[in-house]
Amino acid sequence: MARDQHVHVEWRGNTCRVKWWGGEYLPNGRKRYESKGGFTDEDEAYQHGQDKLYEIRHGTHIRNRDKATLMSDWLDDWLAAMNYAYSTEVAYRSRVEAHIRPYFGRMAIGDIDPLIYRAFKKHMEQKVGPATAKNVLSTLGMIIDDAVPRLIKISPVERTKRRGKFQKKTKERKKDVSEETIDALARNAKTLLGEPGYVLIWTMAMTGMRPGELFGLTREYCYPNWPMTEPRTDPAEEDRYAEDLERYGKGADLMPAIRVERQAQRTARVKGAEFFPPKYGSQRTLVIPPFLADMLEAMLATHASRWVFPAYRGGCLAAGDFNTDCWYTIRGGADERPAGPGVRIPRPPIPAVPEFAGKRMYLLRHAHKAWLDEELEHSRYAVEARMGHELGGVEGVYSSVTVPMEQAIMKSLQGRWDRLQDRAAGRPS
Structure with missing residues (x-):
């Protein structure tokens, strides 16, 4: 032959x-x-x-020399080709340099098989906490998946657990969050940041805004200024600009609202903070209850900062480490700091809020979602849109947020505040 x-x-x-x-x-x-x-x-x-x-x-x-590509060289190529939001790229690069490159750097990518992947997974689970291990493994999965079919035929990353003992996924334990708990956190924030701190906590609880969105909120996007003061820089948004003027603002026939157009994050590129689009491009309009509208208007009259919720000295809260500087004290309390030598900012004692001991600030956003879900008459589409989420399928395609939906949300949130005031005054609610 x-x-x-x-x-x-x-x-x-x-x-x-x-x-x-x-x-x-x-x-x-x-x-x-x-x-x-x-x-x-x-x-x-x-x-x-x-x-x-x-x-x-x-x-x-797959050519032999492609399979022999060193993982370190592929990591360089993968990092150079990243096109994500700044904070996402920082997180991926950190995981690569801290964990993935030291372990795989001199190994050929074609030599990584399921057994080697499992060994790395076990190594990570023993070295760091489960959350960090999960994030590192997720990043490694993307890196190796992107090598298919250029360098390897199939990925050795196992997507489903088929062997070994069953491990139930741990879920963060949450408790019902009462209005009294929110007010206790808000009063502690006021001790640290003044009136803007008090309004900051209530705004997050009543809007579900992400921390970066709150830190990056400036006057032109906040009630009572918005939508009159919104910079109209996008010709494609002209219809929305016109509709917003008819629907939102200060007036008897208008609904008070905040426009989420961006978030602020601390970066290494500039001193302070930078603006980025909100997570998942979730620009949105959030109606607010009347009590919060009054709070915002009165609070903005007390300071001249461009930031709606400025840091103690007037800058952007995202420029520092809010968790370390403020949140841990807001939830956990602190001893009195009396005036005296070496004390720049004296303050009274701050009581701990036991219901939020060890909890993330982000759970205020979760609490907002739970509050809306408790009101069974709210449209699921309106609730998810308010959270910056998109619904799939027919419901996501055909639904829209109407004025009655927004008015219902405003009414239910205002009712929570009113009932809190009644309980504080000893009135039946």
Whole structure:
């Protein structure tokens, strides 16, 4: 039987090697062959070469030198090609440099198999907490998946757990959040940040805004200024600009609202904070209850900062570490700081809020969602849109947020505040 001229078998001692040509040439013009040795049967070696030619013709072949690419080199290429939000890129780069590169750096990407992946997973679970391990493994999965089919045929990353003992996923334990708890947190924030601190906590509880969105909120996007003061920079948004003027603002026939157009984050590129689009591009309008509208208007009259919720000295809260600087004290309390030598900002004692001991500020956003869900008459579409989420399927395509939906949300949130005031005054609610 005639043999393919692009496949050659040659014996070396007791074993033979097969070489095959995939259509590439060396710089000197000679053909570039790939090869594999160790065969003891010449027909088996020849068939292997034929199989490789079949893969080449059908675009599924991975060259030996591609499989031999060092993981460190692939990590460099992958990081250089990232195109994510700034904070996401920072997180991915941190996981790569702290965990993935030190473990895999000198290993060829084609040598990473499921057993090596499992060993790394076990290593991470023993080295760091479960949340960090999960994030690192997720990033590694994306990195290796992107090498398919350029460098490897299939990813060794296991997507489903099929072996080993069952481990139930741990879920963050949440408790019902009362209006009294929110007010206790707000009063502590007021001790640290003044009136803007008090309104900040209530605004997050009544809007579900993310912390970065609150930190980046400026006067032109906040009641009572918005929508009259919104910068109209996008011609594609002209219809929305006009509709917002008819629907929102200060007036008997208008609804008070905040416009979430961006978030602020601390970065290494500039001193202070930078603006970025909100997470998942979730620009949205949030109607607010009348009590919060009054709070915002009165509070904005007390300071001249561009930031609706400025730091103690007037800057952006995102420029510092809000958790360390403020949140841990807001939830956990602190001793009195009396005036005296070396004390820049004296303050009274701050009581702990036991219901939020060890809890993230982000749970105020979760509490807002739970409050809306408790009111069964609210449209699911309106609630998810308020949270900055998108619903899939027919419901997401056909639904829209109407004025009655927004008015219902305003009414239920105002009712929570009114009942809190009644309970504080000893009135039946």
